[in-house]
Amino acid sequence: MGADEFPHMRFHPDHTLADAQAELTRALAEARMETPQRDARFLLQGLLGIDGAQLMSGSARILGAAAPLIEDAARRRIAHEPVSRILGRREFYGREFIVTPDVLDPRPDTEAVVELALDLLKQRGLLGRELSIADIGTGSGILIVTLLAELPNARGIATDISPAALAVASRNAEAHGLADRVRFVATSSLDGCPGPFDLVVSNPPYISTGEIATLERDVKDYDPLLALDGGQDGLGIYRKIARNSLDLQRPFLTVLEVGATQADAVEGIFSAVGGQPVGRRRDLGGHPRAVALEIHL
Ligand SMILES: C[S@@+](CC[C@H](N)C(=O)[O-])C[C@H]1O[C@@H](n2cnc3c(N)ncnc32)[C@H](O)[C@@H]1O
Numbered sequence: 001m002g003a004d005e006f007p008h009m010r011f012h013p014d015h016t017l018a019d020a021q022a023e024l025t026r027a028l029a030e031a032r033m034e035t036p037q038r039d040a041r042f043l044l045q046g047l048l049g050i051d052g053a054q055l056m057s058g059s060a061r062i063l064g065a066a067a068p069l070i071e072d073a074a075r076r077r078i079a080h081e082p083v084s085r086i087l088g089r090r091e092f093y094g095r096e097f098i099v100t101p102d103v104l105d106p107r108p109d110t111e112a113v114v115e116l117a118l119d120l121l122k123q124r125g126l127l128g129r130e131l132s133i134a135d136i137g138t139g140s141g142i143l144i145v146t147l148l149a150e151l152p153n154a155r156g157i158a159t160d161i162s163p164a165a166l167a168v169a170s171r172n173a174e175a176h177g178l179a180d181r182v183r184f185v186a187t188s189s190l191d192g193c194p195g196p197f198d199l200v201v202s203n204p205p206y207i208s209t210g211e212i213a214t215l216e217r218d219v220k221d222y223d224p225l226l227a228l229d230g231g232q233d234g235l236g237i238y239r240k241i242a243r244n245s246l247d248l249q250r251p252f253l254t255v256l257e258v259g260a261t262q263a264d265a266v267e268g269i270f271s272a273v274g275g276q277p278v279g280r281r282r283d284l285g286g287h288p289r290a291v292a293l294e295i296h297l
Contacts, residue, residue, distance in 0.1 A: 007031050009074055011067040018059035020044065020070055031078040039083055043073050046087035080217040092142045095149065097172050102164035103140040104227035110203050110257055112281040112290040114146050117201055117255040120279055120292055121151070126198070128153060135159070136189055136202035136241060139227060141169025141182075143201050148178045157183045157193055162226055189240045196249035203257035204237035206230040234259060238266050242273045250274070251296050260287035267291055 007030040011020055021040055028036035045055055047069050063070065076086050082105050084090035090099050092106045093114055099105055121127050131154040135144035138158035148154055160166050166184045173179045185193060190200070207228045212220060219228070230237055238256065245254065254275070258266045260283075267277045275293035283289035 007078065009071060011063065011071045011074070013062070013064050013067045015063050015067065016059060017044065017048075017055065017061045017063065020063055020067075021055070021059075024070065024074055027074055028077060033077065039077055042083050043077065043086065044070070046083070046089070047073055080221060082218050082222055085222055090140075093146045093150075095146065095176065097140050097142055097145070098168060098175065099140050100164075100168050101222070102162065102224060103168045104203075104223050106140055106142045109283040109285075109289050110142065112283055113143060113201055113203060113255050113257050114150070116279055116281040116290045116292050117147065117199060117253070118150060120253055120255070121199070127151065129198075130154070131198040132156065132196060134190060134193065134195070134197045134200045136200065137161075137204045137227075137237070138169045138184070139165050139203075141172040143203060144169070144182055145172050145176050145178055147199075147201065148173075148181050149176055155181045157185055159185045159187050159190065159193065161186065161188050162224065165224075165227075189237070190244040190248070194247065194249075195252075197252050200241070200245075200248075200252060200254040201256070202237075202241060202254075204230065204241070206234045206237065206257075206259045206262060208232060208234040230259075235262065235265055235269065238262075238269050242269050242275070245270070245273050245275070245295050248295075251294060253278070253292060253294055255290055255292045257290055258288065260285075260289075263288035263291050267293065270295070 007027040009027045024040040025036050028039055073086050084099050084105050089096050090106050093111050133147055133154050133156035135158040138144055138160050144156050144158040148156055158169055163186050170184050173182050205228050207230050209229055270293045275295050278294045279292040280288045281290040
């Protein structure tokens with residue numbers, strides 16, 4: 001959208017919350033954003049610190065000093081900045097996480113990794129045990145923080161090659177009162193982290209380099225390239241994690257997020273190091289999004 005086509009918007013301090021919601025929804029729709037109503041609702045709730053019920057019941061509330069904040073947020077969203085990046089936070093598995101330009105905007109699909117890991121631990125009667133967990137490519141820390149919060153007797157390490165991402169993950173661990181149960185390590189995959197681990201999880205970068213230019217603007221203009229680029233075929237990081245698995249004490253369970261068409265290929269890569277597929281979980285779109293492997297001797 002060029003400057004001339006930028007939708008005209010008016011958010012005046014005397015306007016009500018209902019006026020602002022209608023105006024924001026209209027402007028986002030005019031700018032052809034995919035989910036204008038939803039975005040308007042989440043932006044207003046986040047900016048004003050209210051929930052959905054308060055948004056409805058407070059429709060007569062006067063905007064006052066919030067008016068320019070709403071206008072700024074509308075302009076950023078129309079430039080395709082994700083809602084969570086505008087608000088600086090995102091909900092994942094029922095908990096709130098800080099997000100910054102240094103980390104991938106956490107996706108709801110990644111909850112499949114948590115669900116599959118917890119299901120398999122439950123099946124094996126391991127939920128209450130003193131588990132050791134590793135999260136590779138932790139980004140904002142959603143996976144390690146969620147798993148440690150769900151498994152009160154677990155401890156973990158979380159790695160990333162981005163020190164800036166590790167700083168965000170560390171803030172999230174602190175915010176959830178888990179800092180004493182996790183160590184953040186700046187390294188590639190699990191290099192220099194001997195374990196032993198009972199569970200290894202990862203949502204690594206898995207988009208092939210050639211595909212990056214074709215991604216939606218919300219993704220390619222805002223998520224860090226380090227969080228997206230999985231090399232020539234998108235599978236390079238899985239091969240590296242599989243190589244690392246050879247150095248770890250076994251058996252252990254690994255649960256990995258994969259791209260929509262990658263499940264078979266990733267299971268194949270891990271079979272070569274003694275991995276046996278033990279489960280898959282589909283995402284909301286019906287694609288296999290998480291695969292689990294038990295790595296044996
Ligand atoms: C797709 S993001 C996932 C972030 C987070 N786990 C999530 O699910 O939202 C991948 C993360 O892996 C990191 N990364 C990329 N290559 C890596 C490597 N070789 N070793 C460790 N981390 C890596 C990136 O910096 C990024 O934070």
